Amino acid sequence: MNIVDIIAKKRDGLELTTEEISYFVKGYTNKEIPDYQASALCMAIFFKSMTDREIADLTFSMLHSGDVIDLTSIEGIKVDKHSTGGVGDKTTLVVGPIVAACDTKLAKMSGRGLGHTGGTLDKLESIDGFSINVESDDFIKQVNEVGISVIGQTANLVPADKLLYSLRDVTGTVASIPLIASSIMSKKLASGADKIVLDVKCGNGAFMETIDDAKELANKMVAIGKLLNRETVAFITNMNQPLGLAVGNSIEVIEAIDTLNGNGPEDFTSLCVDLATEMICLAREDVDLAKAKKLVLESIDNKSALNKLVDLIDRQGGNKEFITNPDLFKQADEIIEVKALEAGYVKALDALMIGEAAMHLGAGRKVKTDAVDHSVGIILNKKISDYIEIDDVIAYVHTNKAANETIELIRKAYTLTSDEVKKPEMVYHIVR
Numbered sequence: 001m002n003i004v005d006i007i008a009k010k011r012d013g014l015e016l017t018t019e020e021i022s023y024f025v026k027g028y029t030n031k032e033i034p035d036y037q038a039s040a041l042c043m044a045i046f047f048k049s050m051t052d053r054e055i056a057d058l059t060f061s062m063l064h065s066g067d068v069i070d071l072t073s074i075e076g077i078k079v080d081k082h083s084t085g086g087v088g089d090k091t092t093l094v095v096g097p098i099v100a101a102c103d104t105k106l107a108k109m110s111g112r113g114l115g116h117t118g119g120t121l122d123k124l125e126s127i128d129g130f131s132i133n134v135e136s137d138d139f140i141k142q143v144n145e146v147g148i149s150v151i152g153q154t155a156n157l158v159p160a161d162k163l164l165y166s167l168r169d170v171t172g173t174v175a176s177i178p179l180i181a182s183s184i185m186s187k188k189l190a191s192g193a194d195k196i197v198l199d200v201k202c203g204n205g206a207f208m209e210t211i212d213d214a215k216e217l218a219n220k221m222v223a224i225g226k227l228l229n230r231e232t233v234a235f236i237t238n239m240n241q242p243l244g245l246a247v248g249n250s251i252e253v254i255e256a257i258d259t260l261n262g263n264g265p266e267d268f269t270s271l272c273v274d275l276a277t278e279m280i281c282l283a284r285e286d287v288d289l290a291k292a293k294k295l296v297l298e299s300i301d302n303k304s305a306l307n308k309l310v311d312l313i314d315r316q317g318g319n320k321e322f323i324t325n326p327d328l329f330k331q332a333d334e335i336i337e338v339k340a341l342e343a344g345y346v347k348a349l350d351a352l353m354i355g356e357a358a359m360h361l362g363a364g365r366k367v368k369t370d371a372v373d374h375s376v377g378i379i380l381n382k383k384i385s386d387y388i389e390i391d392d393v394i395a396y397v398h399t400n401k402a403a404n405e406t407i408e409l410i411r412k413a414y415t416l417t418s419d420e421v422k423k424p425e426m427v428y429h430i431v432r
């Protein structure tokens, strides 16, 4: 077999065989196929796409390029959740404790933020002492005893994706549906869960900007799950403005704590309730969606979900007092009020710009090796459909440095209109 023939075949829009796909993934992972040939193939896939069978083969080869986690010693059905990445997305911090409080196990490997999107691990590390490195025996024990653990990916989980993702990042081939679907599903399948709930973000802060693209990605991932015997449900959700109000690290954890106390922003709370409901329903044969939703709401009301977050933090070495006393989070030196220069209803609030504005403060990374400043970020005070008067505070910037660029981006992110605007829907569609 020859990689040049494989590249040319895909360039001409032909279907690759299972063997050709496996040859590419093995060869690239072993470093026998160089970056320039792998990028040529990624670009050919970007333009010519892949059939469902090819995507399933690519996913299967990538999933077996490294360790496959065995969670069978955790009792019951394990459900995983994954978001395709957005701005202000702290759902794992709320959904995880809720499902654990409702007898559903979550053994979760999370990622770090890159670019304008945040990562759960960075958020959790804003709690003093919290460790994302847990030995696999302790990970399993913790999930069996507490119902939840959130850790970093082991070094050898889907090495093919680590290599391919870095390559795609610098060759203009990230936004390819077959490549995103195989990247996400290979990691989810290798992480060992029995069932998977995906949150496919759609809008200006997401990889998929249109509902049609998001639906196509969701359909592909659900199809891969089916072909590889893992029941998968995909939500397509609104990322045309940041999720909730906080965009940063500590301030997002504080918003998650508020939400588990029943005081979260409406859009964020409703998404967490819907995702958790679906996960519980998938895991537990004894409940339907209505019963699962009742359990979710009860777990917030009776604080059992909040107590699960306390247990999670405590078991992984974090200072659990942070959850009961959020004043303990490191504060930024300064909080700057950003005031409106004009009046009107908020028609649009560009999530990508707000994500970039937070990144300028140091809340996110431009490149993988950047350090993250946990204390900085943006708290939005106005969202789509709200009315703004001149001089109203539209956002608070938590910063440790001059923030002119951030303030300018925040103002630019808001588009106002004189006509009333409807509150946007949170969940556009569910693929089951």
Ligand code: URA
Pocket: 084, 085, 165, 174, 179, 180, 181, 183, 184, 207
């Ligand atoms: N998230 C991933 O894990 N992979 C992609 O390709 C895009 C988003």
